[in-house]
Structure formats: structure tokens, C-alpha cells
Amino acid sequence: MKSRFLVRPVRENDRADWQTLWEGYNAFYGREGDTALSPAVLAATWGRLLEASEPVHGLVAEADGRLVGLAHIIFHRNTIHIEDTCYLQDLFTAEECRGRGVARQLVEAVYETCRVQGMTSVYWHTHASNTAARVLYDKLATNTDFLVYRAKA
Ligand SMILES: CC(C)(COP(=O)(O)OP(=O)(O)OC[C@H]1O[C@@H](n2cnc3c(N)ncnc32)[C@H](O)[C@@H]1OP(=O)(O)O)[C@@H](O)C(=O)NCCC(=O)NCCS
Numbered sequence: 647m648k649s650r651f652l653v654r655p656v657r658e659n660d661r662a663d664w665q666t667l668w669e670g671y672n673a674f675y676g677r678e679g680d681t682a683l684s685p686a687v688l689a690a691t692w693g694r695l696l697e698a699s700e701p702v703h704g705l706v707a708e709a710d711g712r713l714v715g716l717a718h719i720i721f722h723r724n725t726i727h728i729e730d731t732c733y734l735q736d737l738f739t740a741e742e743c744r745g746r747g748v749a750r751q752l753v754e755a756v757y758e759t760c761r762v763q764g765m766t767s768v769y770w771h772t773h774a775s776n777t778a779a780r781v782l783y784d785k786l787a788t789n790t791d792f793l794v795y796r797a798k799a
Pocket of ligand 1: 671674737738739740743744745746747748749750751771772773776777778779781782783785
């Protein structure tokens with residue numbers, strides 16, 4: 647049977663555990679060593695997560711007094727409905743806790759957070775090759791087949 651984890655908003659004294667997870671997530675995307683995020687970006691992101699007036703919010707999963715997963719979300723305007731929409735930018739679980747339902751619980755908590763805020767939609771991106779994430783996402787959401795384009799501004 648899968649265990650339940652405590653999923654809650656991130657708070658000030660989570661800094662050390664959050665940073666470990668955040669660095670793990672960035673390393674997964676190749677942002678480590680020479681290409682690691684700068685301390686300034688790390689500090690800005692952490693500060694925004696704690697600032698209630700920011701559109702950036704963090705949920706964390708806790709087990710036995712330590713953090714084992716994170717989800718970062720951003721609320722923003724949407725031109726086709728009145729209420730804001732939610733972008734799930736980052737999702738990561740500690741390697742030793744994978745396959746135990748942490749990510750599923752985090753995504754479900756994101757849905758609940760949105761419902762409480764009056765939002766009706768959540769969306770996110772993943773790489774086509776990210777099989778583990780896609781197994782989960784295919785169970786929780788619909789693949790829209792949209793492609794993501796990016797350019798330098
Ligand atoms: C993708 C990731 C978040 C999944 O986290 P997790 O905590 O292991 O996921 P869960 O245990 O909640 O799994 C949820 C479902 O997906 C399935 N799943 C998860 N990982 C899987 C894998 N490697 N292979 C097959 N199925 C997998 C589980 O079977 C589970 O199904 P169920 O709930 O119906 O039993 C985690 O592997 C991770 O952090 N990867 C690195 C970062 C990453 O890819 N983030 C997402 C970027 S968009």
C-alpha cells in the first residue's frame with residue numbers, strides 16, 4: 647500500500663531541505679556545476695516562494711520530518727477566462743522516495759490549491775523523453791499535443 651505524505655505550503659524553516667530538492671531538480675535538467683543556477687537566482691526564487699503577494703507558490707511533501715518532494719506553481723492571467731490559470735513549473739521527488747505516490751499527491755494538492763483559489767485549469771510541460779513523468783501525467787491530465795517554442799528576447 648502507498649503511504650500518504652504531508653503535503654503543505656513551503657515555509658521559512660524548510661530552506662535547507664528545499665534547497666537540496668531544488669538542486670536535485672536542477673541537476674536533473676543539467677543545471678549543475680558550471681551551469682548551476684546562480685546564488686542570486688536561488689535566493690530570489692526562495693524569497694518569492696515565501697512572499698504571499700507573489701504569484702509563485704511552493705508546495706512540499708514531508709515524511710518523517712524531512713522534505714521529500716516539491717512542486718512550484720505560478721498563477722497568471724488568461725485571456726479566455728476571467729479567473730487566473732496555474733502553471734506547474736517544477737515537480738521533483740527525492741530519488742529514495744520515488745514510486746510511493748509523492749508526486750501524485752503533490753499534483754493532486756496543486757489541483758486542490760487551484761480550486762480553493764477559484765481557478766479551473768492547471769497546465770505544465772515535460773520533455774517527450776521523460777517516461778517516468780509521462781506515466782504519471784497520462785494518469786492525471788490530458789496530453790494536448792501542443793509544442794513549446796522558445797527564443798531569446
Ligand atoms: C517524475 C517524478 C516526479 C515522479 O515522482 P514519484 O514520486 O516517483 O511519482 P509517484 O510515486 O507519485 O508515481 C505516480 C504514478 O506514476 C507512475 N510512475 C512514477 N514513476 C515511474 C517510473 N519511473 N516508471 C513507471 N511508472 C512510474 C507510478 O506507477 C504511479 O502510478 P500510480 O499512482 O497509478 O501507482 C520523479 O521521478 C522525479 O522527480 N523525476 C525527476 C524530475 C522530473 O522528471 N520531474 C518532472 C519534470 S516535468
